[in-house]
Amino acid sequence: MSKTHRALAASFLVLLAAAAILWLMGRPPICTCHRIELWGDVGPQQSQMLLDWYSFSHVIHGILFYAAGALLLKKVPVERRLLYATLVESAWELVENSPVIINRYRVATIALGYRGDSILNSVSDVLMMGLGFWLAKRLPLWATIMLVVILELIPLAIIRDNLTLNVWMLLAPNNAIRHWQAGA
Template sequence: MGTLKPDRRALVIALGITTVTVVILLAMNRPPICECGYVKLWHGQINDSGNSQHIADWYTPSHIIHGMIFYALAWWLFVKREAGGLSAVRWGLPLAVLLEAAWEVLENTELVINRFRDVTANFRYSGDSVLNSFADIGWMSFGFWLALRLPVKVTVALALIGEVVAALVVRDNLTLTVIMLLFPIDAIAEWQAAGDVR
């Protein structure tokens, strides 16, 4: 069975996609780093001006899980279906980076920023700094690497732990964010508000 281990060309392409994404975000007038003027490894508040501005925060597990999901998608496309033979499987990582990069650009449009503010627990969201978006692509790549290296059961267990811990601590996670962005549910909004998230 094939693997999704990227070769040097795939890594260069993934880095190129990331670089283009940084240029696009700068052209969109996203701040390079937090407007507070400093960089933190971890920022633990989801509703203040530092959220999504630093290297890691309570949404980092979501990006790691993106990588795990993108690995599963790439495995299905390139390995299970043997699309293009084994020569195609190395392109799983560039595909994952492209998908994450597209999300980072979309996430920082006024339309999506306003949607986050209107329907999610992250009601003070002002978009990401370029550093945070760059880090999010890195965290996604880390999730992809974990899925490449670990047994499926371990990968799924880590994803579930990430979702549960984030839900318990900040009453938000990847699943809740997707639900609230696409099909807002009043009961979820009330539960999140009851936890002093708002």
């Protein structure tokens, strides 16, 4: 088995381990509504479908992880950098679906009724990060930057949220932003 195949297999095993840990944490495998849909509409069930508005954020994670690896781990093969990115993203999915962070989202953001992700959505989020990583490797820098801008602006315009606001509101909640996001 080549180094590339070993690194990809290790990334897959990390994803499987994260899914198993989410199961042990009591996360539902699919939406608690017992449906599997491609796209989750805004609301409490959106993070339990395969994809949702926050899938764009995970693509951006992959782009950022690729950029960080390219800057900080220049001598590390790209396949191993993908493994590291998969470890970080999978760890985030575990933290994001812990009771502490779920409650933080409910209190500090507009995510009223948020119950956390289904395992299906968490696995999809890690795969979306992988897509972002792959796109950053393949696209020219200008196209990657434009993609990040587009992936931030579309959800901002449609649901009044994006990766930037999500992180901001999680770390330093702001009532003016929360009221704007709520359409008030």
